[in-house]
Amino acid sequence: MNPAHENVVSTLTNYVFPNDLHVHWSMMIALYPYITGIVAGAFIVSSLYHVFKIESLKPVSRFSLLFALAFLACATLPLLCHLGRPERNFNIMLTPNPSSAMAGFGYIYGAYGLVLFLEILFIFRPTLVHLKGQSSGLMKIIYRALTCDSSNLSEQSLELDRKIIAFLAAIGIPMACVLHGYVGFIFGGIKANPTWATPLMPVIFLLSACVSGVSGIILAYILIKSFRGQYIDLECVKTCTKFLAGFFIVDFTFEMLEIFSHSYLYTEHYHMVDRLLAGPLYVSFWEWQVGLLSVVPLLLLGILCLTRISDASYKLLASVVSFMLLLQVVFMRWNVVIGGQLISKSDRGFTQFHPEWFDKEGILTAIVLMTLPLIILFVLSKIFPFWNEEDKDLNRKEVGGT
Amino acid sequence: MSRTDKTPNAVSGGVPDMATELNGDRRAFIKKVLKGAIGGSLLLVIPLEAGVGEKQENDFDKIPEQIPGIRGQEYDMSSRQFAFVVDITRCIGCGSCCVADKREYNVPDGNYRTWVERYVKDFDDNVYVDSPKGGVEGYQEPRPELKGKIRDTFFVPKLCNMCKKPSCVQVCPVGATFKSPDGFILVDSKRCVGCGYCIQACPYSARFLHPVTRTAEKCTWCYHRVRKGLLPVCVHVCPTKARKFGDMNDKKSEVYKILRSHDVITVLKKDMGNAPSLYYKGVRREVV
Numbered sequence: 001m002n003p004a005h006e007n008v009v010s011t012l013t014n015y016v017f018p019n020d021l022h023v024h025w026s027m028m029i030a031l032y033p034y035i036t037g038i039v040a041g042a043f044i045v046s047s048l049y050h051v052f053k054i055e056s057l058k059p060v061s062r063f064s065l066l067f068a069l070a071f072l073a074c075a076t077l078p079l080l081c082h083l084g085r086p087e088r089n090f091n092i093m094l095t096p097n098p099s100s101a102m103a104g105f106g107y108i109y110g111a112y113g114l115v116l117f118l119e120i121l122f123i124f125r126p127t128l129v130h131l132k133g134q135s136s137g138l139m140k141i142i143y144r145a146l147t148c149d150s151s152n153l154s155e156q157s158l159e160l161d162r163k164i165i166a167f168l169a170a171i172g173i174p175m176a177c178v179l180h181g182y183v184g185f186i187f188g189g190i191k192a193n194p195t196w197a198t199p200l201m202p203v204i205f206l207l208s209a210c211v212s213g214v215s216g217i218i219l220a221y222i223l224i225k226s227f228r229g230q231y232i233d234l235e236c237v238k239t240c241t242k243f244l245a246g247f248f249i250v251d252f253t254f255e256m257l258e259i260f261s262h263s264y265l266y267t268e269h270y271h272m273v274d275r276l277l278a279g280p281l282y283v284s285f286w287e288w289q290v291g292l293l294s295v296v297p298l299l300l301l302g303i304l305c306l307t308r309i310s311d312a313s314y315k316l317l318a319s320v321v322s323f324m325l326l327l328q329v330v331f332m333r334w335n336v337v338i339g340g341q342l343i344s345k346s347d348r349g350f351t352q353f354h355p356e357w358f359d360k361e362g363i364l365t366a367i368v369l370m371t372l373p374l375i376i377l378f379v380l381s382k383i384f385p386f387w388n389e390e391d392k393d394l395n396r397k398e399v400g401g402t
Numbered sequence: 403m404s405r406t407d408k409t410p411n412a413v414s415g416g417v418p419d420m421a422t423e424l425n426g427d428r429r430a431f432i433k434k435v436l437k438g439a440i441g442g443s444l445l446l447v448i449p450l451e452a453g454v455g456e457k458q459e460n461d462f463d464k465i466p467e468q469i470p471g472i473r474g475q476e477y478d479m480s481s482r483q484f485a486f487v488v489d490i491t492r493c494i495g496c497g498s499c500c501v502a503d504k505r506e507y508n509v510p511d512g513n514y515r516t517w518v519e520r521y522v523k524d525f526d527d528n529v530y531v532d533s534p535k536g537g538v539e540g541y542q543e544p545r546p547e548l549k550g551k552i553r554d555t556f557f558v559p560k561l562c563n564m565c566k567k568p569s570c571v572q573v574c575p576v577g578a579t580f581k582s583p584d585g586f587i588l589v590d591s592k593r594c595v596g597c598g599y600c601i602q603a604c605p606y607s608a609r610f611l612h613p614v615t616r617t618a619e620k621c622t623w624c625y626h627r628v629r630k631g632l633l634p635v636c637v638h639v640c641p642t643k644a645r646k647f648g649d650m651n652d653k654k655s656e657v658y659k660i661l662r663s664h665d666v667i668t669v670l671k672k673d674m675g676n677a678p679s680l681y682y683k684g685v686r687r688e689v690v
Contacts, residue, residue, distance in 0.1 A: 015531035017560075017607035018514045024598040024611060084596015084616030091576040091595055102575035102599050191674065192569060192605035268673070345607045347690045348531060 014349035023341045023353045028078035028361045030337040031369060033183045033205060034212065034330060035075045038373075040180040041213010042068035043116065043172055045240065050123075050169035056239040063386045064217050065120050070377035072113055077369050079105075081361055101186045108182055112175045119168040121146060122161050124384055126153055131385075142383060180209040187336060194269030195276070195340040200258050204332075207251035212329040214244040215322035220377075222319045224386070234311055238304075241318050245301040248325060252294050255332065272343050280350050281339045289335055293328035297321050462630040468638065471652065472631035479583035483650040484679065485657045486623060486634075487667075488559050491684040492644035495520055495557035497540035499636035499645060504538060506624065506635045511535075513610040515621040516561040516636055521688060524550035529688045558689050559645060561636070562587065562608040562621035563670065563678035570600035570609065570618075579618065585679055586625050591617045605674045623647065657681075 042064045048054045049061035080086045093110075096103035121128075129151050132143035184205025187196040218240045225232045262273045277285055300321045304314065342350045356362040467473050495518055503509065503516045518537030522530040522545060530548055541557065568587050570579050578594035581587050589600075594617035601609045601618060609620040624634035628647075632638070637645040648655030661667060661681060668685050669678040682689070 015519075015533070018512075018517050018533055018536045019601075019607045019610045021512070022610075024601045079597075082597070084598070084611055084618075085594065088576075088593070088595045091578075091593060095577050095593070097574055097577040099572045100575040100599070102573065102597065105575070186599075189573070190569075190602050192603055341602070345605060345690075346531070 015346050016344040016349045016351050017346045020344040020346065021351050023338060023351060025082070025337055025341060026353070026359075026361045027334075027338070027355055027363070027366050028082040028369075030330075030333045031366055032075065032078040032082075033180075033209075033337070034333045035071050035078065035369075035373070036180055036183050037205065037209030037212045037329060037333075038216050039068045039072045039075060039112075039116075039213070040176040040206070040209040041211065041215075042071070042217055043176045043213070044210055045214055045217050045243075047169050047173050047176075048243065050165065051173060054239060056233075056235045059233040059236040059388060060217055060221050060240065062123060062384070062388065063221065064213075065116065065123065066380045066384055066386060067217060067220060067377060068213075069116055069120060070373040070380055072109075072116060073376050074369060074373045075109065077372070081365055081369075101182060101189050104182055108175070108179050112172075112179045115168055115172050115175055119165060119172060120384070122165045122168065125161055126158065127385060129153055139383075146383075177206060181206050187340070192345060193340050193343070194262075194267075195273055195336070195343065198258055200254055201336075204251065204254045204258065207247055207254060208329050208332055210247040211244065211251050211325050214240055214247060215325040215329075218244065218318055219322040219326065222315055222322075226315075230387070232315060234314065237315065237318050241301070241304050241321070244322070244325065245305050248294075248297065248301065252298065255294075256290075269343075269347065272347055276339065276343055276350060280342050280352070281335055284331055285335045285339065289328060289331040293324050293331055297324045297328065300324075462627070462632060465632060467631040468633040469628065469631050469648065470654075471649075472629070477629060481651060482584040484564075484585045484623065484628065485648065485650045485661060486561070486564065486637075486680045487646040487657050487660050487683055488561075488680065488685075489644045489646065489660075489683040490556055490558060490686070490689075492642045493518065493557040493559055494642055494644075495537060495541035496641060497537045498639045498641060499559060500536055500538040502635045502639040503621075510613050513612070513619070515608075515619070516559065519558045519560060519689075520545075521554075521556050521558060521686070522548060522552055523554040523688065524548065525553045526550060556686070558682075558685070559636075560606065560608070561680065562623065563606050563676065563680040564623060565676035565678050567675060567677050569603035569605065569676060570620075573599045573603040575599060582625075586623060586628075587620075588622055588625060589618050589620065591615055591619070594618050605671050605676060606678075 045057060046061050046064040046068070049057040076089075080089060083089060090106075092103060093106035096106070125147060128143050128147045132140060132147055132151065135143055181202040184202030187193075187205075188198060188201030191197045218237060221240075222232060222237065259273075259277070262270055300317055303309065304317055304321065309317070338353050342353065344351055357364055359365070463473070497518060500514075500516060500518060507515060509515055514536040516536070517533050518541075519531055519533045520537070520541050524530075528550070530545065532545065537557075544552075564585055564587050566585070568579075568581055571581050571587060574580075574594075575597060576593055576595055578590045579587065579600050580590070591612075596611060596616045596618065598611055598618070601607075601611065604620075609618055611617070612619045624632070624636075627634060633647050634645075637647045646656050646660065648657035650658055650661065652658060660683060665683050666685075667681050667683055669681055670685075670689065
């Protein structure tokens, strides 16, 4: 029994506004920030070498750019699958509304894609020129196109390349931050949703982007190298893991801080956030995202960074942690995007979400969209040599690094 | 004229001759009364479109003007500031507004441009809210599952709040949702990409994605009718005058008088900062 005039609103009788029963942003919108996050994170790994000159990251510096490009190529696909009228998608660039966070998408994405692509072309230019000479047929045409049919490898032109690469990598960092910070703001800018409307949202998105990007690079590096039976540079993996630990500690702290401040401030909508996390999201948030996929990886990262273990164990454990953190970010995106929409704006109840297998935005589409970047990465590997040691040209003429 | 307006006229067709008839043939009089009654009740049964006579179908101009000062004049958008008032104390939860709205726009099932909520409060101050099918079938039965003694119950019609600081307009990436100078928030369905951002941003959940056009839709306060000098269809059909609509720049309008009166007037989710043009008279703090 409530004392008179208490809990007039917070009595949850599960009334959901009639238009809130349907979850409008489903899995595709959870996938979209996941993919752009991987792009931004992978790019930052590359920049750590190209801009901040962290030498031990050299083995993955080129690969991470291609990794970012493969995912960037697919970043718009979930959005196109989601749009009610995908054929009108160019309206977003033709008639952008300056007050809309989403309107920036076309320009930010386009500009970032251009910077990334140009950086790849300039970093790989000597290699591409070299490969152009060796290839024939279709591959020769591709290499001619990618090098703009220039074979100039004079010291003067390489010096210019270095300057251009430094410039692109430098502006690439703020652009990667803007790309993903803006994605966070798409959610953070919705005041009608109490779980989204926090200035921490872009920060959390950006940090989790770094986490997913670095994890992706570590996992892909170890897997591809092991699969091909090639040498794994453990120094590189260790440096990546340390950065991963740093990013993840801050990311997880902010994620918890957001929940804590909701709880401590006990604001108007807290009764909804609290019951959302204790009810519909209990398993996916507390058990999966926080328990299994955050606390456990933190412990494992502690072991990796602070204790001495054998090289083989290190590689295995680093792969496991990376995989777990890639999943953690999936759960985080899910809990933010889908979970946030489960709260009805009636402040009195929760709706439900059941993903479909064969829907336009269904599970199958999600699987295809997550496989596609890997296929693109495979195709890219046929054009661009991923690893420095495969690239004899690089060993002769150092470009892009110190 | 609506069908409810027609019925009394039809039935009372013979009333002026009543005295003569009474003095004359009583049997003939009874026959005429019966004919009148049957004829009148037939008019009740035969469905007519709300506000439109058979020969005047879709001909707005032949319907008497309902909002003064719009017909036959050049429409000056910037000189108008429309407001909507919902009087909670008058709503009886009949659902006529929802029926009229659904028919006016052919709203697909499961989506709502307007809906009516039923609030039930028991003696323990528990508040139970429901809106089955958006209240389109009216609230004819009490909620059977509520066993406690009911202290109070009331109905709250909901529709687009036509905010002065609309979140939906702010977030629409392509400018398909816009605010007109006369205070309407409208959607250009030819421009909308169907991203659903406005649906997320609306604090009142007044929007939905139309399953056929796959673009955002919402209540327009019947802009097409207002421009013809007619009231929104839900206002027109409301039998208890719980919904009121008018121009705040017209000092003779009912909404102007209500909003300048001593009545308890509020807007929903005031702290959201959207400054709605939809006002509620006599609303209770339980209402979200």
